[in-house]
Amino acid sequence: MSVAVSSKLNKTVRDQYLKLPQDGKAQVTYVWIDGTGESLRCKTRTLKCEPKTIQDIPEWNFDGSSTYQSEGSNSDMFLIPARMFRDPFTLDPNKLVLCEVLKYNRKPAETNLRYTCRETMDKAKLSHPWFGLEQEYSLLGINGHPYGWPENGFPGPQGPYYCGVGADKVFGRDIVEAHYKACLYAGVKISGTNAEVMPSQWEFQVGPCEGIEMGDHLWLARYILHRICEDFGVVATLDPKPITGNWNGAGCHANFSTEVMRKEGGLN
Incomplete structure (x- = not known):
């Protein structure tokens, strides 16, 4: 059975680093759907303290040309935090945040179907x-x-x-x-x-x-x-x-x- 190389890394060694204190800071992993409409992407940043609500998490930009979401000539896109969860991989106080995606002009990306779904659900609330x-x-x-x-x-x-x-x-x-x-x-x-x-x-x-x-x-x-x-x-x-x-x-x-x-x- 073919097994991923990363799974063979020593998890005990990894765990000793995950136990280190964070000095009050929080890691927030932004998760979004890429241009395929099927695959997920993620990247992580540090916040000065644990976010308590979704409003505490700032927007973030990324290179959409590397996620099939824009052309290389104008690739800046924005991650808009939509819903926050606890992070089961790095534990409290760290968070996972599911994001909507906006294009450079602040319009929803073509694969940001959450935007249109939210509009429909608001009408049916x-x-x-x-x-x-x-x-x-x-x-x-x-x-x-x-x-x-x-x-x-x-x-x-x-x-x-x-x-x-x-x-x-x-x-x-x-x-x-x-x-x-x-x-x-x-x-x-x-x-x-x-x-x-x-x-x-x-x-x-x-x-x-x-x-x-x-x-x-x-x-x-x-x-x-x-x-x-x-x-x-x-x-x-x-x-x-x-x-x-x-x-x-x-x-x-x-x-x-x-x-x-x-x-x-x-x-x-």
């Missing part, structure tokens, strides 16, 4: 829309081969893997449990997890979230998943069909209701 999201994903080695599968050949047919228990039925539970705990620490509204139909495929659920919260908490949960997979030396993919043939696909199922639907006599 009196309906109190709730979302429950079920995110499926697959674990792969760096070589793109499903984690835990035989190097040559395939595992047994699908059937025993969904919600399975046992070393011959589930692959990568350590990653799943680490992700769950990290999301809880961060303040992500993760509500469950289970092994899925294809071996090395899993699902986590986020919600219920109201309005724009749905995307913020889902994207941060994805970010945390990718970061945890770095430590374990594997790749989490959201590809809807990572393996061709008679193997289960992956998606993100959405459950939705409004306040009227949830009341007695509404739709359940």
Whole structure:
């Protein structure tokens, strides 16, 4: 199984540095969606003290030409803090902050779909829309081969893997449990997890979230998943069909209701 080189670094050595005091300062990691509309990017800065609200976190600029979000001739773009979470990787008082992206002219970037989503959710706020999201994903080695599968050949047919228990039925539970705990620490509204139909495929659920919260908490949960997979030396993919043939696909199922639907006599 091909494993990422970074996962082989000595984590005990790293931990001795993570325990050092920060002299009251806070590390804030800005997270945003790049120009592909699918991949996440991040960079970190120091603030003089722990931010208590999102308003305490300043805007920051970055080079959009390196993230598929602008041309090289005019590449300055802006990260606008949108939602703050605790950082499960460097711990308190450090933060993760999900950001919107503006172009040099302060207009939303083409892939800043949070901007238009927020406008829609503001119009619907009196309906109190709730979302429950079920995110499926697959674990792969760096070589793109499903984690835990035989190097040559395939595992047994699908059937025993969904919600399975046992070393011959589930692959990568350590990653799943680490992700769950990290999301809880961060303040992500993760509500469950289970092994899925294809071996090395899993699902986590986020919600219920109201309005724009749905995307913020889902994207941060994805970010945390990718970061945890770095430590374990594997790749989490959201590809809807990572393996061709008679193997289960992956998606993100959405459950939705409004306040009227949830009341007695509404739709359940």
